Amino acid sequence: MSGLGAEAYRVQAGAELGHLLTWLGPEDTLRGMFFRSLQDAMLTLLGEAAMEACLEEVTGERDFVDFFAYPAVDFLRMVRRAAWLMEERGCEGQETLRMLGHLGTAAFLLSPAGRAMDVLASGTPRRVLENLPMAYQMMSPKGGPVSVTTLGPTRARVNFSRDVLPCAYLEGQLEALLKKAGARGVRIEGRRVGAFSSEFLLSWTEGD
Structure with missing residues (x-):
């Protein structure tokens, strides 16, 4: 970690998420694999209640299909809720986001869709x-x-x-x-x- 303190990192992470949520539009989408891998990561880290809390942030479809496209803003709201829940356990903002990105990708690579993309x-x-x-x-x-x-x-x-x-x-x-x-x-x-x-x-x- 650099000279920035934990509070500064928390503010920085929140500001970046806020910026993205403000400016992204309905044309900005992510594949369902992102949503599913975040679900898996939260289930592993904090359990089913935390996973369901993240899903409460989704405004539309909640049964995600790996290669279907869904609104990116829904995913970022899920990430924001996940970060809040992790902060309650003592994790700082930037490190939480890094962990979620790592665990989500690792979970995806073990999924059927991830194995299909294994060559990449x-x-x-x-x-x-x-x-x-x-x-x-x-x-x-x-x-x-x-x-x-x-x-x-x-x-x-x-x-x-x-x-x-x-x-x-x-x-x-x-x-x-x-x-x-x-x-x-x-x-x-x-x-x-x-x-x-x-x-x-x-x-x-x-x-x-």
């Missing part, structure tokens, strides 16, 4: 990053292009031109993908570079 999330860390633009387009159909720049054998920069997820959540997703590919010592630093664009610097060591 398997191999070496560099291969996974090479496939990331295609995988992101499948998971977030209304998202903008993703670019991956190799900075060295175990370093890369990832730019999302239009993403609808908090930076910390995306950090957790990227970490889960790299670790599945055998990466160790993963370090990810993300930041907003525009209203809906973000940049991530990644480094890791190769597994045995």
Whole structure:
């Protein structure tokens, strides 16, 4: 954690979620796999009551199908409720979002839909990053292009031109993908570079 205190991180996480919820429209969607993986993560972390509390934030359909598209604002409301519930257990905002992104992605990769996409999330860390633009387009159909720049054998920069997820959540997703590919010592630093664009610097060591 940087020099920012836990309260500053909480405010930062809440401000980013508030910004996204304010500006996203009905055309911004996410696949049902995001919703289902968040359900699984909350069920594992806090139990059925917490999972149901998150589902109360959904205004429409609650029986999610992995490859169907649903309003991104509903997912962000679920994420916000999940973060509040985790904060009640002593977790700070940014770390909670990172954890949810990691656990949600790990849960998805074990699902039938995740196994169907396994070819895009398997191999070496560099291969996974090479496939990331295609995988992101499948998971977030209304998202903008993703670019991956190799900075060295175990370093890369990832730019999302239009993403609808908090930076910390995306950090957790990227970490889960790299670790599945055998990466160790993963370090990810993300930041907003525009209203809906973000940049991530990644480094890791190769597994045995």
